[in-house]
Amino acid sequence: MIELQGLRYRYAQGPEIAFPDIALGAAPGLLLRGASGSGKSTLLALMAGLLSASAGVVRMAGTELGALSARQRDAWRGANLGFVPQRLHLSAALSVRDNLGLPYLAAGQLVDAARVDALLTSLGLQSLAERRPHQLSLGQAQRVALARALLRRPRLLLADEPTANLDDENAAASLDLLQQAAAEQGAILVLATHDGRVAERLGARLPNLVLPKLLGAQP
Ligand SMILES: Nc1ncnc2c1ncn2[C@@H]1O[C@H](COP(=O)(O)OP(=O)(O)OP(=O)(O)O)[C@@H](O)[C@H]1O
Known part of the structure; x- marks a missing residue:
């Protein structure tokens, strides 16, 4: 389901990062670990087709991303991927409900109001639907971002540091929810973190890929 082979990425004004090879078959997902700066966000962006590798292969759910054109990668992402980013990027001017309508509008589709309502309910957000993002706690805002990622029933759910800035109780709830x-x-979960609490809670339930420290990187 997830395969990395000889994968490298070079930042124009930064380091070249070489990633370990993995081949995961039917695993429910992957816990991506490593010190700050080891390349976790970079690898997530490569797995999401947001960055193009300088060498090697990324195969996600059967698709080799390097073989796709930029336009095909955009289409692949829209059809297969849900992303919960480190910075949530909710629109401050819109209610929670309208934030969840945005991905449909961006894709030129009608908003699936029933799907939006079902996710609001299943994530315990129904009573917050008319609030604006600044009227939510961080944990609630993260749940909205999770709902947004799940809207289009992705086969892959990628989350970048989902417990950052959460207290122990909210961190545990957020991980269980993901x-x-x-x-x-039925989505494959890939979760990037340097939070020891995540390894404690999920480390035994998901395969772990621990990225080595970058040679020459500043601590
Ligand atoms: N746009 C960029 N240009 C140059 N170098 C970059 C850029 N983005 C990241 N880097 C460098 O690439 C390396 C990997 O960064 P990345 O953000 O992937 O690490 P990370 O493991 O996700 O870190 P953190 O846990 O702190 O979020 C770091 O050394 C970082 O300084």
Whole structure:
């Protein structure tokens, strides 16, 4: 389902990062670990087809991303990927409900109001639907970002540091929710983190890929 082979990425004004090879078959997902600056966000962006590798292969759910044109990669992403970014990027001017309508509008589709409502309910957000993002706690805002990622029933759910800035209780709830949502939707979960609490909670349930420290990188 997820395969990395000889994968490298070079930043124009930065380091070249070489990633370990992996080949995961039917695993429910992957826990991507490593120190700050080791390349976790870069690897997530490569797995999402947001960056192009300088060498090697990324194969996600059967598709080799390097073989796709930029336009095909955009289409692949829209059809297969849900992304919960480190910075949530909710629109401050819109209610929670309207934020969840945006991905449909961006794709030139009618908003699937029933799907939006179902996700609001399953993530415990129904009573917050008319609020604006600044009226939410961080944990609630993360749930909105998770709902947005799940809207189009992705086969792959990628999350970047989903427990950053959350206290222990909210971090545990957020991880359980991600795992449960991925399982319910039949999505592969890839979670990048340097938070020891995540390794403690999910380390035994998902295969771990630990990225080595970059040679020459500043601590
Ligand atoms: N746009 C960029 N230009 C140059 N170098 C970059 C750029 N983005 C990241 N880097 C460098 O690439 C390396 C990997 O960064 P990345 O953000 O992938 O690490 P990370 O493991 O996700 O870190 P963190 O846990 O702190 O988010 C770091 O050394 C970083 O300084």
